Amino acid sequence: MLTITKKQLEDYEQLCRDRNNGCLLTSDGLRFICEACYYDAEKIGQHFLEELPRICPKKDD
Structure with missing residues (x-):
């Protein structure tokens, strides 16, 4: 019988929340x-750099 670790379960739950x-x-989203950026690597990169702070806000330590 296979079991998963507590960490694996936490990772799975985080994936479900995400x-x-x-x-x-x-x-499809990518x-x-x-x-939308006409396959221009610079525009695609700029898009993700602009979205990064919204997607991954800085956490205060």
């Missing part, structure tokens, strides 16, 4: 962003 809150980038 999915439910729309925080996962699917292959394709959409690339098409």
Whole structure:
């Protein structure tokens, strides 16, 4: 019988929360962003750099 560790269960639960809150980038979502930026690597990179603070806000220690 296979079991998972407590850490694996926590990771899975976090993945489920992220999915439910729309925080996962699917292959279709990535394709959409690339098409919207006309496959220009600089524009795609700039888009993600601009979104990064919104997606991953700094946590105060």
